[in-house]
Amino acid sequence: xxxxxxxxxxxxxxxxxxxxxxxxxxxxxxxxxxxxxxxxxxxxxxxxxxxxxxxxxxxxxxxxxxxxxxxxxxxxxxxxxxxxxxxxxxxxxxxxxxxxxxxxxxxxxxxxxxxxxxxxxxxxxxxxxxxxxxxxxxxxxxxxxxxxxxxxxxxxxxxxxxxxxxxxxxxxxxxxxxxxxxxxxxxxxxxxxxxxxxxxxxxxxxxxxxxxxxxxxxxxxxxxxxxxxxxxxxxxxxxxxxxxxxxxxxxxxxxxxxxxxxxxxxxxxxxxxxxxxxxxxxxxxxxxxxxxxxxxxxxxxxxxxxxxxxxxxxxxxxxxxxxxxxxxxxxxxxxxxxxxxxxxxxxxxxxxxxxxxxxxxxxxxxxxxxxxxxxxxxxxxxxxxxxxxxxxxxxxxxxxxxxxxxxxxxxxxxxxxxxxxxxxxxxxxxxxxxxxxxxxxxxxxxxxxxxx
Numbered sequence: 001x002x003x004x005x006x007x008x009x010x011x012x013x014x015x016x017x018x019x020x021x022x023x024x025x026x027x028x029x030x031x032x033x034x035x036x037x038x039x040x041x042x043x044x045x046x047x048x049x050x051x052x053x054x055x056x057x058x059x060x061x062x063x064x065x066x067x068x069x070x071x072x073x074x075x076x077x078x079x080x081x082x083x084x085x086x087x088x089x090x091x092x093x094x095x096x097x098x099x100x101x102x103x104x105x106x107x108x109x110x111x112x113x114x115x116x117x118x119x120x121x122x123x124x125x126x127x128x129x130x131x132x133x134x135x136x137x138x139x140x141x142x143x144x145x146x147x148x149x150x151x152x153x154x155x156x157x158x159x160x161x162x163x164x165x166x167x168x169x170x171x172x173x174x175x176x177x178x179x180x181x182x183x184x185x186x187x188x189x190x191x192x193x194x195x196x197x198x199x200x201x202x203x204x205x206x207x208x209x210x211x212x213x214x215x216x217x218x219x220x221x222x223x224x225x226x227x228x229x230x231x232x233x234x235x236x237x238x239x240x241x242x243x244x245x246x247x248x249x250x251x252x253x254x255x256x257x258x259x260x261x262x263x264x265x266x267x268x269x270x271x272x273x274x275x276x277x278x279x280x281x282x283x284x285x286x287x288x289x290x291x292x293x294x295x296x297x298x299x300x301x302x303x304x305x306x307x308x309x310x311x312x313x314x315x316x317x318x319x320x321x322x323x324x325x326x327x328x329x330x331x332x333x334x335x336x337x338x339x340x341x342x343x344x345x346x347x348x349x350x351x352x353x354x355x356x357x358x359x360x361x362x363x364x365x366x367x368x369x370x371x372x373x374x375x376x377x378x379x380x381x382x383x384x385x386x387x388x389x390x391x392x393x394x395x396x397x398x399x400x401x402x403x404x405x406x407x408x409x410x411x412x413x414x415x416x417x418x419x420x421x422x423x424x425x426x427x428x429x430x431x432x433x434x435x436x437x438x439x440x441x442x443x444x445x446x447x448x449x450x451x452x
Contacts, residue, residue, distance in 0.1 A: 018145035019206055025143035029152070031194070031202045032091070032132075032139045033159045035099050038190045039132040040163030042106045042125055043071065045171055045187065049180075056180055057115040067122050068255055069382060074126035076375035082131050083368025084226055087361055090204040091135045091142070098131030099198060103191025110184030133160070134367045137351060141363055142205040147296060149355055153348045154292030161284045161344065164254075168278060226365040234421035235357025239370035241417060242306050243350035245410025247374025249313050249403055250343035252381045254280060257400075265396040266327050276337045283341020291345035295352055302349050303418060309346035310407055312339050317404070321397045347374050356425055377406050 019025065046053065046067055054064050085094050105125025112118035133156070140152035175183040230236050253261075254277060262273035294301050316336045320328045350370045358366040381402050388399035 018147075019143050021144045021148065025206065028202055029136075029139050029143055031197050032095060032136045033156055034194045035095055035198055036132040036136045036156060037159050037163045038194050039098070039102050039129045040160045041166050041171070041187065041190065042102050043129050044164045044167040045106070045184070046071075046122070049172075049175055049184075052175060052180060053118070057112075057118055059115055063115065065256060065382075065386070067119065069379065070119060071122055071126040071129075072255075072375055072379050072382070074123050075130045076372050076379060078127060078130035079134070079368040079372045079375070080227065080365065081368075082134050083364040083366070084223055085131070086134055086138050086364030086367075087226060088222065091138045092198070092202050092204055094131050095135045095202065096195070096198055098128040098135065099191055099195045101125070101128030101131070103128070103188055103195070106191065107185055107188040110181050110188060134364055134371060137367050138363055139204075141355060142360070146356075150295035150348070150352050151292035153351050154288040154295075154345055157344055157348050158285050158288040161281050161288070164281050165278070168274075168281075226362060227369075230358055230362050230366040230369055233354075233357040233366070234417050234424055235353045236366045236369055238414065238417040238421040239350035239352075239354035239357075239366070240373040241350075241410050241413040242353060242373070243347045243370050244373030244377045245310050245407055245414060246306055246343050246349070247347035248343075248377035248381050248406065249317070250280060250284070250340040251374065251378040252385065252403075253277075253340055255378070256382055257385055261396050261400070262333070264394065266333065268333075276333060279334065279337040280340045283338045284344045285341075287342045288345040288348070291342070291348070295349060299352070302352055303414070306346050306349045307411065307414065309339075309342045310411060313343060314404060314407055316340075317400065321400055350374075353421060356428065357421070377410070381406060 050064055053067070054060070057063075082094065102125045105121050105123075105128060108121035108124065109118055112121050136156045137153060140156065141149060144152050171183065171187060174186070177183075178186070252258075258277050258280075259270070259273050262268045262276060263270060266273075268276075291305060294305065316332075316339045320332055320336050323329075323332065350373065351367060354366040354370040355363065384402045385399045388402065389396070392398045
């Protein structure tokens, strides 16, 4: 007998509602998170090696930016295929393939003699990286009770930001101490370290809590059916737009345009600008725990937290860009960076809408659709800011106005989908629970009853 889907209409009162959690769940989930941690270190390693890469491959700034854009493009493009793979093949197989790909990609980047080969290595790394986060989310839903879902997702995001810090604090001095090839080839060994326990010990789900068997369908129909049914759920679409609207301001700032803005437009030294970027990461890690606890305890906080983060981000950007004079004061820049730290945790709320809207056999696909949102917004903003900077003679006030446009588009779609998505959650909860209608708020023992 299989366990019911968390928060789905497939659950019935006579079947155990939740995975058990416990120490074994933490151990298995920890293996998956370790793989994601290494993937993030590899993903962000270029951020601390930009100048070295430009010298090694003899490229200008535009060619260097292509590394980041290509990684985002590959990552975003792989989300739905990876989600389908997780649903079809299971978490362990996809994570294993991902670890092999990003390890080979990192090693190839270390040994690449030319710009073209280095670009291909980063694309390979991006493919492997794209397979990690959705897999970790799937582990969380299969090994822990539904009420722990928001916290486990936020913890996974926190570990990812820790990987970002490792790149900044560890890889950078190693790179300058031992050189390009030794630093990147040596870091690739971390991929082998996490691959061993992954292959030996990771399991897709606890015994007796696997997803329901797939019904036989027409050959070639699995992909279309998974995407169609996931997209048909308003919760999946709402999750995508929450992720779209919340994630990109911080990602664009950290990935490419934060350093030029702080140095060229605000007149800060590279050291001071780097400190502010680190502040964004630290704020992200701290707020991730707070957001996870709030959403886990009170599902009704999902929309207010997401829209509040968007509104506060827009307010701080408006204050910085509209500040009289050429430069904003340091206290305002610090406040902006602290607020940007909330963008990552807020984006995780998108998965808290997609998760209860889909049964276990569609969790990977739904997560992939949701995860595309923020990366599509980030790619759009990265390109648009660059185009506007070139067109306006490096006018950052005009270029960063793109943030407000995309946030407005996202908020309108969130408000449009919210009533329908929450109505569907209530219908699912009433179908799951026998007896009188469930009261609002999270109910620890029965997933699907905690509604916004």
